[in-house]
Amino acid sequence: MSLTVVANASLLLGRSLSFVDKGFIEIEGGIIKSAGRGEYKARSDCRIIDAKSLLVLPGFINAHTHIADSIGKDIGIDSGLDARVHPVFGAKKKILNKSRPEHLKAFIRSSAISMMSKGIVAFADFREGGLQGLELLQDAISGLPVKCIKLGRIDIYFKPGTADRLSTESLRQARSVFEAGDGLGISGANENTDGSLEQYASLRRRLRLGLRGIQPRNSKKKLIAIHAAESADTMSRSKFSTGRTEVERIMDHLKPDFIVHMTNASDHDISLVAESGTGVVICPRANGALGAGLPRVAKMLKSGCLLAIGTDNVMLNSPDIFRELDYLWKACRAVEGVLVDPKELLKMATVNAAEILGLNSGCIEAGRAADLMFVDKNHIDLSPVHNPYASLVHRASQSSIRALMIDGRFAGEID
Numbered sequence: 001m002s003l004t005v006v007a008n009a010s011l012l013l014g015r016s017l018s019f020v021d022k023g024f025i026e027i028e029g030g031i032i033k034s035a036g037r038g039e040y041k042a043r044s045d046c047r048i049i050d051a052k053s054l055l056v057l058p059g060f061i062n063a064h065t066h067i068a069d070s071i072g073k074d075i076g077i078d079s080g081l082d083a084r085v086h087p088v089f090g091a092k093k094k095i096l097n098k099s100r101p102e103h104l105k106a107f108i109r110s111s112a113i114s115m116m117s118k119g120i121v122a123f124a125d126f127r128e129g130g131l132q133g134l135e136l137l138q139d140a141i142s143g144l145p146v147k148c149i150k151l152g153r154i155d156i157y158f159k160p161g162t163a164d165r166l167s168t169e170s171l172r173q174a175r176s177v178f179e180a181g182d183g184l185g186i187s188g189a190n191e192n193t194d195g196s197l198e199q200y201a202s203l204r205r206r207l208r209l210g211l212r213g214i215q216p217r218n219s220k221k222k223l224i225a226i227h228a229a230e231s232a233d234t235m236s237r238s239k240f241s242t243g244r245t246e247v248e249r250i251m252d253h254l255k256p257d258f259i260v261h262m263t264n265a266s267d268h269d270i271s272l273v274a275e276s277g278t279g280v281v282i283c284p285r286a287n288g289a290l291g292a293g294l295p296r297v298a299k300m301l302k303s304g305c306l307l308a309i310g311t312d313n314v315m316l317n318s319p320d321i322f323r324e325l326d327y328l329w330k331a332c333r334a335v336e337g338v339l340v341d342p343k344e345l346l347k348m349a350t351v352n353a354a355e356i357l358g359l360n361s362g363c364i365e366a367g368r369a370a371d372l373m374f375v376d377k378n379h380i381d382l383s384p385v386h387n388p389y390a391s392l393v394h395r396a397s398q399s400s401i402r403a404l405m406i407d408g409r410f411a412g413e414i415d
Contacts, residue, residue: 007040009051027370030408059121059371060321061353063281064310070107072315081290087187108140121371122147126185145406151185152177161241165195183223189246197253223257230261231292263295274303279356284328286312298338308353326394342389370408
């Protein structure tokens with residue numbers, strides 16, 4: 001394997017994203033071999049990429065999407081949460097049911113390409129439609145270098161507060177989805193009973209241990225994720241039906257790897273999640289588009305929550321992490337009255353997302369995949385760069401990206 005060296009670059013180095021004015025990255029076999037400060041002593045047997053005038057940072061990880069919904073961009077913009085995205089009667093459900101698979105694939109693929117053009121090296125998708133939905137997603141992105149965490153779902157929904165449980169056939173389908181993808185992306189507690197949430201949790205335990213002594217076909221750690229506390233209405237419905245918040249029920253009966261949204265979570269909900277070490281993926285622009293509010297990022301960070309960020313439903317938003325970070329940084333100060341450290345926001349899109357999703361990506365250190373974004377420090381919108389973290393969060397954009405590398409290979413130059 002040949003050695004590639006990125007030299008003379010400014011870097012955001014390691015898990016702390018420490019700024020290095022001039023440094024290098026050694027890459028071999030798609031993996032970062034070493035990275036450090038200062039000049040690189042060139043060797044005759046390596047390829048040198050002179051990155052002078054470039055800032056190299058970990059490629060973004062979009063920790064929550066519904067990418068197939070890109071076929072319905074901006075439909076029903078004057079509607080609320082349930083009218084647009086409810087899994088049983090929302091507009092997105094009707095659109096997906098009526099759309100031809102080849103059309104869905106085309107728009108999934110175009111959205112994945114769009115993400116790469118915006119510096120995204122990986123995304124985690126909640127995919128409806130059981131095994132067929134997962135297969136459609138895989139076919140759509142086939143041949144693209146972007147990485148995808150595929151979280152499938154069986155389209156079975158319950159009324160909370162009842163004793164209903166998943167049937168034997170539904171559990172068989174759920175197991176098939178679990179094994180075929182990277183885990184489950186469950187709609188929400190309000191579409192499940194305590195019993196069905198416990199069944200999903202039990203299925204994960206059995207698959208991780210090996211059902212009846214037989215290891216699952218895909219032995220990679222499986223994830224469970226679920227939406228919760230997205231709106232004040234979903235919170236009140238949970239309390240009315242069960243006497244408890246969505247998060248309380250989820251933490252008692254499901255114990256997921258991460259929760260999506262937490263926009264209207266109570267102080268107690270936030271404490272429960274922080275104490276358990278459960279990841280949280282926030283989707284600020286989608287919540288804003290739906291009038292659901294803004295997640296209390298400063299409160300969650302202070303409580304010790306591990307936060308990542310996602311662009312959510314492509315029906316609502318462009319899959320652009322730069323725009324997400326910009327919106328969040330300013331809205332947090334306006335709403336919470338706190339200026340969140342822009343470095344912490346960048347961690348949500350890189351280091352933290354990789355940790356929550358179990359990806360060997362997200363930071364520039366030895367042993368990690370060489371998933372890198374190259375940003376032009378001399379770009380008209382950035383120069384002069386006095387604070388690299390602030391510049392990236394609220395000044396950088398697709399036009400300031402010069403290249404994207406995934407597993408040590410350039411995904412293409414970006415104009």
